[in-house]
Amino acid sequence: MELILKKEKLKEFLEQLSKNYEIIAPVKEGELINFKSVKDFTKVVMTYQKSIKSPKEFLFPQCEELYKYKFSGKDVEIKPAEVEKKPKAIVGIHPCDAVAIKILDKLFGWDYKDELYFERRNNTLLISITCNTPDWSCFCTSVEGTPYDADGTDIHFTDTGETYYIEGKSEKGKQILQDNNNLFTEAKKEDKDKVEKIKKEIMEQVPVKFDIKKVTENMDCIFDSKLWDRISVKCIHCGACAYLCPTCHCFDINDEGNYEEGKRIRCWDACMFGHFTKMAGGHNPREDEKTRYRQRIFHKFNYYIKNFDTISCVGCGRCIAECPAGMDLVKTLQLIEKGAEHE
Amino acid sequence: MEDIINIARELIKRDDIEAIIGYEKGRAPFQTVPFFARTPEDCDKLIMNSLCVNNLVSYINQFSGKVAIFVKPCDAKALVGLLQEHQIEREKLHIIGINCQGALNPKKLRNAIKGRMVKDWSINGDKIKVYYESGEEEFNIKDFLLDKCPACDTRTPPIYDELLGDEIKTADLPELLARVKELEKLPAAEKQQYWNEHFERCLRCYACVKICPLCYCERCFVENASPQWIDKSNNLKSNKAFHLIRAYHLAGRCIDCGECDRACPMDIPLRELNLKMRKSVEEHFNYVPGKDIDVPPPLSTFKKEDPQDFIR
Amino acid sequence: MSSLYVPHKAIIHQVIEESPDTKTFRFKLADEKLHKEFDFKPGQFCEFSVFGEGESTFCISSSPTRKEFLDCSVKKVGKVTETIHKLRKGHTIGFRGPYGNHFPVDELKGKNLIFVGGGIGLAPLRSLIQYVIDKREDYGKITILYGARSVADLCYERDLKKWYKAPDTDLILTVDPGGETPEWAGKIGFVPTILEEINPSKENAKVITCGPPIMIKFTIQALERMGFNPEDIITTLEMKMKCGIGKCGRCNIGHIYVCKHGPVFTYAQIKELPQEF
Structure with missing residues (x-):
């Protein structure tokens, strides 16, 4: 029609x-x-x-x-x-x-x-x-x-x-x-x-910037690459990328109120924040900028495929356009496309 | 440009320098991004021009060894603050000062080219030249300055080990606090309305906090869970509390680099808030942060003869 | 309407002081019918909430074979657990669950079971130990090695006494050097050391271990030296959780969500995970 x-x-x-x-x-x-x-x-x-x-x-x-x-x-x-x-x-x-x-x-x-x-x-x-x-x-x-x-x-x-x-x-x-x-x-x-x-x-x-098949194929062997140390230095761990992203969905659950009355709410949260995975006892499995940035990229281009058969990025470019530190997802993916051997 | 590459190449040869903090060209038109040169070859990527906007001093403590850093006056002012507050060791720094006649707002420029695909751009004197797929266009730099620049009285970094060029003195500047005074004149209800509209948009992404060179608290009050000072939800009440408390934390410390303004994806004019605090501190203590490392900051200085009772 | 994140009301029936920093909260769902129908498997966890403070994730430390009450054992480590420790008999709490996978109770049938626990790490094991003791004929020999920093830090005193007397069950208790009292009759030494000392047979055996990360690490090393297969070593993993149902995005280790795919894993599975936990 x-x-x-x-x-x-x-x-x-x-x-x-x-x-x-x-x-x-x-x-x-x-x-x-x-x-x-x-x-x-x-x-x-x-x-x-x-x-x-x-x-x-x-x-x-x-x-x-x-x-x-x-x-x-x-x-x-x-x-x-x-x-x-x-x-x-x-x-x-x-x-x-x-x-x-x-x-x-x-x-x-x-x-x-x-x-x-x-x-x-x-x-x-x-x-x-x-x-x-x-x-x-x-x-x-x-x-x-x-x-x-x-x-x-x-x-x-x-x-x-x-x-x-x-x-x-x-x-x-x-x-x-x-x-x-x-x-x-x-x-x-x-x-x-x-x-x-x-x-x-x-x-x-909108020219094609990288071969997504190659990128996702390479993800599995790039987890321990030195690449993450290098590219994450610039990141300032704010939540701008995650909050502007159309596919980011992580959230936190909290109570607002007192012991008499109140409400339980859920709010967006971001894997770039230090407290995101910090446990009550103090241990934090993703303590530094490198592991947090890597989590974000792996979540979108590896873990999501394994669990849901699709990547979780639509190429809107907001995370690139709005990053105050100039982090560039396309550049990261181009590096991954080249593979770990090009470190 | 050759100057800074040569300087960097000489510096990186030294055994005691781990990295050189500067800028490289970004992928976007008119974009430069922080860059950390670790080898002589890296140094060739370094650039320095009026599109180098990020404040670089927050990156110093990412390195354990000594670093060389290119500083514009804004970065240098932040350095002064951080050195006064003992957040950075002076011995671990080699500071290369860069004069500044105002930095450009890359977003404004991107709007001016109206979506045309840019092949390259270059800066010559007070003009910026843009090369499109076909044809080129020239813009006047002064039409695209960041808000903070026209009234800025610091054109030469207040601290450096070596300076590129000669010291620049300024004269006949527009009034820095004009906008603040304008806002002050608004009736209370309108002022409230003005800020409410802005704070309502806040995403609580904390880009302002994380980009700010003077916001270095290991645990920001907004992250604290016990006690929880501020609701996690981004309602007007807690957004307002967040921004006002942050402004108070920066009173007498904010050096007006405007990075909060630039970083905010939601265009909240945070700089106006900080300038208001600057005005108050200047009026009460005759002090402007980031100018002189030897003048003690009033809000972290204790005097026995303080005229106010509560502190004695 | 949301029901996924809305907890059931539960009433605290008893608070048991297990150690200076750990208490067991014994509760019942307020809705009696719901409580009767409520079922779970050993190893599963729940979201336990104090209204006004928030939710915390705990394993259910009681066994589904003992339906009268549900138990959660809580160590005081932060803001929410501190508030939980103030709860008394009669207080109302929120309860969501059960979530996650569970110990492979069917696969364990006919096997000799070796439980290795440390401190509050005995909580998930307790659910399974009670379960296998209640279905004693289905399982082989039971060996329980349990240790804590000091005598005062040993949890579940009443259970330990019962397990000591249970049929075909060995209970070995140990405390870290310096944690003993003059009357202490158990072992003195770290759990992994004692494990190698008692050297249980790996024949037809499965090991289920839980405790502080450092204890698990050395226990697994000891077990490997003793010739146990990674497939026969079972443990539980802990990550920060909020939703418990695979949505909030923080408990993943690689693409594995501890709240959905876990918390129970074999050592063979854990070896395949990225080292980020």
Whole structure:
């Protein structure tokens, strides 16, 4: 199902959609592009260069309550958290960030199904858009992605200049398009050709930086390499890379409150922080910068494959673009591609 | 550039120098990254120009032996602070001072090229030249300076063993604290609103803490679990507490290198907060951190004749 | 609605002082039906919480063959355990579990079992020892070597007395040199040394060991010298855990998540892991 939406009709489409969905879309905040819950649809920026955060936080919030507790005498009342009931539509998600959600699904569904995540997930419509503004840090094409193929979303947009070329992907997505068919026109052959041309042009803007097969093959024999000492020196162990990453999912569980009442929460945590693996008795299996940086790379390009049959990186490049110390994941992976013998 | 490579090559030959801390070119357009030269061949990668923005002094203690370090005035000011606070041993340092006429904001430059693919770039005098796949473009350096630079009165490092070039004196600078004074004038509610909007965005990634050369506490108060001073969750209340406590910890110590500003992925103007503290310390103690290693920092100096009661 | 991370309420029934820094908390799930239906295997762990303080990971140190109560033994090492130590009879706690794999109780059937424990490391072994003693006919000879820094640091005094009298069971106790009292009738020496001294037969035997990392390390070295196969040496690993269910991302050693694939591993499996624990 391929349709054309005139750009000036986007607002109307979002208005229609907002009858059933809370609209989450990219908006400008100062110099930043950020996904926000939007009510004024004129503020929506569909064509943008990388949002600062990925929209993962709408499925897996940075901090969320797990339950409340309240004592009366010796007995305690426990009230499990409920997720928001209104469905959400994440509009304008780039293909890299959409693929990341499929990667998160695997972890959150690993034997124990994380209900908080899946209740939101199953209640969220994904409307993706071809990324026609990749920047220097993007490398989706090196990790088996493309700037235009958002597998697993419901509706896909491509900005063709004057119009949006729209593909209905899932049944749910197709239904929504059908319900609003007064807003669209049928796509013609020349529209299709134009989109193909756009896709080809964007692909050229994101050249392949390394052979991911070679990288993942080499991972197993590089754990003890001196490489890690050398490349981790620059790292300052902040959590910027992990918190901006669309696939990072590590979290911490804590109580906030007192012994009478309060709540248990989970918050994002990052393997780059020293306290992450520090045990109560003081022992820390990943004490230094080298082991922590190595954990991050191995988790994404080795452990995740072993447990879930996929790498856990979509090449969005946020960790590279935003690293205050200039750590460069692409460079690291290129070194791994060359193998340990090139130390 | 040849100067610094020659200096580095001579230094690394010395038995007592483990590494030279400087910069190399990064992969991104207008990006330089910290670099640690350990061999003469490494030295050839070293660069120094107005896109060298990272403060390098935090890396000194990563090395056990003596290091040589290229310092811009900002790095040198941080060194002064760290030496005053006994965090670095002077004997383990060889300091090569570099004059600075202002550093460039790489993000601003990247915005200016509007997504075009950059092949290379070079800096000549007050111009930066950008080479695209086809064609080239020239920009004026002064349009792309980091916020901290125009009003900076330190163009020559306050501490060095050898200096490249001659000392630079400054004159007719714009007022450093203009922005702070502007913010001070806001009614309390607007001020609150201004900071709330910024703090609300905080991710608590602690990039500001970790990049800061003066934030060297082995265990930062935000990480402490017992007692836990601040909630782990990133709500406005705890984000605000985090940034305000941090600003207080840096009062009289922050040397205004602006690294917190640069590091923050969420564009929180942390430098404004630190400048406010700088203003207060200057007003009360007539002291500016990072200027002179021989002037004792007021907030860590004890005087018997202190005019205030509580300290006696 | 979240239920994965929501604990069951449990009521402390008894607090037993095991040593100057270790207490056993004996509790029951508040919901009686749930408690009756609750099942687990020796070696599994749980998330034990004090509301307002947080969760901690402990192995269940009682046996599923003794259903009346659940036991967790807690050594005071940090902020949460300090608060746990203040708990008294009647207090309500939170309990999530059981999690992780377990000792291979079926595979161990018919085998001679050698338990080597140190300090609080006896806790997971205790669950299995109680289990095999309760199903005595299914298992071969039992040898228990247990040591601690000093006499006062030996845990589970009441159990030790019972095990001493159990059929076809040898119990050898030892304390580190200098940790003995004038009345001490057991051995004096480090666990691995005593293990080599008593030299149990490796024929048809499996060793299950748990204790401080340094003790495990030297015990394994001793066992290898004595000719035990890595496949026949079983131990439990400890990493920092938060969720207990393979999500929070911190207990991995290589791609192995101690909370899901473990905590019970053979030495043969451990040898394959990256040395990062």
